[in-house]
Amino acid sequence: MSQDTIFQVSEADAFFVRNQKTLTAEGLGERDPVLHVLADFGLTPTSALEIGAANGFRLEALRRLTGCQATAVEPSAVAVADGNKQFPKVRFVQALGHELDGFSAGEFDLVIVSFVLHWVDRARMFATAAALDRVLMDGGRLVISDFLPDRPQRVRYHHLPDADVWTFKQDYAAFWAASAIYKVEEQRVYDYRTRQPSNTAPPDQRFAVTLLKKTLGGYETRALPALEAQGKS
Numbered sequence: 001m002s003q004d005t006i007f008q009v010s011e012a013d014a015f016f017v018r019n020q021k022t023l024t025a026e027g028l029g030e031r032d033p034v035l036h037v038l039a040d041f042g043l044t045p046t047s048a049l050e051i052g053a054a055n056g057f058r059l060e061a062l063r064r065l066t067g068c069q070a071t072a073v074e075p076s077a078v079a080v081a082d083g084n085k086q087f088p089k090v091r092f093v094q095a096l097g098h099e100l101d102g103f104s105a106g107e108f109d110l111v112i113v114s115f116v117l118h119w120v121d122r123a124r125m126f127a128t129a130a131a132l133d134r135v136l137m138d139g140g141r142l143v144i145s146d147f148l149p150d151r152p153q154r155v156r157y158h159h160l161p162d163a164d165v166w167t168f169k170q171d172y173a174a175f176w177a178a179s180a181i182y183k184v185e186e187q188r189v190y191d192y193r194t195r196q197p198s199n200t201a202p203p204d205q206r207f208a209v210t211l212l213k214k215t216l217g218g219y220e221t222r223a224l225p226a227l228e229a230q231g232k233s
């Protein structure tokens with residue numbers, strides 16, 4: 001069974017049931033590092049998508065703060081049912097991050113992916129990145145929040161110790177920034193144990209919230225040398 005299938009059939013629901021009590025929209029603007037970076041940069045999206053949104057608690061808080069259209073993609077049926085009940089103004093789609101074909105290209109000006117990429121099946125990592133990129137408009141923002149070890153590592157998923165399931169921890173913002181199509185506007189580092197900003201947290205206890213801007217035409221222009229200088233006429 002692939003890692004994606006394991007999450008789809010059981011672990012996505014199990015995560016939600018274990019964490020349901022903490023996934024609330026009330027007062028989130030004060031305590032959520034993702035909402036902090038958006039507020040600090042004065043970003044008021046028109047149409048926001050969150051991948052792995054659980055019951056849409058963050059999107060609901062963002063919607064209340066900015067009035068944006070909010071769309072949640074989440075594989076857990078239990079989380080989607082809870083979100084539809086609690087947050088009826090958020091649109092829910094039960095799917096994995098690479099399954100975004102139902103959305104138009106450039107439909108969103110903000111995409112959030114928080115503590116999800118380390119769960120993505122490695123066979124789907126590039127497909128997931130491509131799907132996120134397709135639905136984000138040129139000039140839009142991508143916020144990635146995830147663990148920040150000093151080098152890529154895989155760790156056996158401790159809730160399923162007998163299954164061949166891993167989490168993959170690495171600097172995911174670097175994955176997008178390497179394209180040169182995404183520019184890092186801000187990266188904030190936190191201690192996972194305290195959820196507070198930290199420059200001293202050990203690499204295996206760090207996470208980062210990174211704000212990236214998608215800019216298709218953002219390349220530095222290098223002038224062509226004259227044809228004679230290239231040995232052509």
Ligand SMILES: C[S@@+](CC[C@H](N)C(=O)[O-])C[C@H]1O[C@@H](n2cnc3c(N)ncnc32)[C@H](O)[C@@H]1O
Nearest residue numbers: 007012052053054076096097114115116119120
């Ligand atoms: C650790 S929780 C994070 C929830 C929320 N984004 C947050 O920041 O608190 C990971 C979420 O991603 C979902 N998920 C797992 N694999 C996924 C995938 N391949 N694509 C999209 N969502 C996924 C899980 O069901 C779960 O709701």
